[in-house]
Amino acid sequence: MAKFVIAGGGIGGLATALSIARHGHQVEVLERKESFAELGAGIQIAPNGFHALDRLGIGAPVKSGAVHVDALRLLDARSAQSLAVLPLGPAYRRRFGNPYAVVHRGDLYAPLLRACRGHAGITLRAGVEVCGYENTPSGVRVLLSTAPPIEADGLIGADGLRSLVREHVVGDGAPRVSGHTIHRAVVPMEQVPRALRWNSVTLWAGPRWHFVHYPIAGGSKLNLAITRDDGSRVAVSGVPTERDHVLSGFPDMHATARRLLELGQDWRTWVLCDRPPVDAWTDGRVVLMGDAAHPMLQYAAQGACMALEDAVTLGDLLDCPSHQIADRFARFNAARRERTAHAQNVALWMGDTLYHASGAEADERNSLLSGLSTEDIMDAVSPFHGSRA
């Protein structure tokens, strides 16, 4: 059996640890933060993400902690005209074999962490930062900032958007700052007027901005996220933001959306980043996965789903002896490159064209979307939602 080191204990790193350990390998997950935890609010999981979680043996607990929304809805943010609705009921579930649901990030992360902690083949080490690696004749030496190196058969860089491992494998510098600023807040559901407690993922598309909200935490909270294409050039992450600043940025919003936006109190702000797709994620016995390999904007709600798919595919391919690891990493790269690059590109397109259209382009979008049937919309989401890793 081989020994793998995973740099990064996010959703992707833990899912990969589980997936690899199932084949009897030893896995050490190194997380530079002082504890294993996932911050942030809600996350949408499409059926392809649930298929991967089922394969990892934790689909059931994640689904039981999720809110099973009735529909994905797209509205014009100024007129409240309904542009498109995708019902997520029995017909959707029959077609895609799993629900579309929203979870609090902690409700996805906790079952992953529990499963890793309960697996004899997995060691979790927090407060340990990977600072480099060297391929050796028989394996890889993983270099740590404040501890002796670790000899392993393979290193997996699951260290996210600003991956240190990627710096060595790809060397493409800092991520691309999108110029899109997102403000996020979570509101207790009892503060939401009953008439606005919609059990859906609702997206209001405005000129160069959009507003998304959906219930999380068993329906006890409402997740709010509002994004503006404001050309910001400095990447910020989770900065506390004045409520008045958020409210004053969207003067032309429909009254219903505004009522919901006004419920937010403790806002935090991010300036979103991604990277353009690249072809190669491997360097001998080192491979990238998840956001380290293919970070994308969140508009297709597929970043974590792709990381979960990666984890399953990588685990399946690593059912092999140590001397085949470099080859299996290359096969993983080839198997996942096209699909994840497509997700990166679709996410960009959704932000710029679908959600942020203005003027004549918005009118064109509205008339095009209004002519789509439910079947048409299901067909459109099928390449992502309908796939099994």
Ligand SMILES: Cc1cc2nc3c(=O)[nH]c(=O)nc-3n(C[C@H](O)[C@H](O)[C@H](O)COP(=O)(O)OP(=O)(O)OC[C@H]3O[C@@H](n4cnc5c(N)ncnc54)[C@H](O)[C@@H]3O)c2cc1C
């Ligand atoms: C606003 C927003 C909304 C989103 N919504 C959705 C959604 O609805 N659905 C969806 O599927 N996806 C969504 N995503 C994307 C999703 O959050 C990410 O794709 C996913 O979390 C990536 O997981 P990861 O494990 O690859 O990386 P990360 O979560 O970034 O984990 C990387 C880990 O590595 C650690 N680390 C970094 N460097 C080192 C080092 N040198 N040594 C050791 N450890 C290190 C970090 O501390 C971190 O814990 C969203 C993203 C954003 C920003």
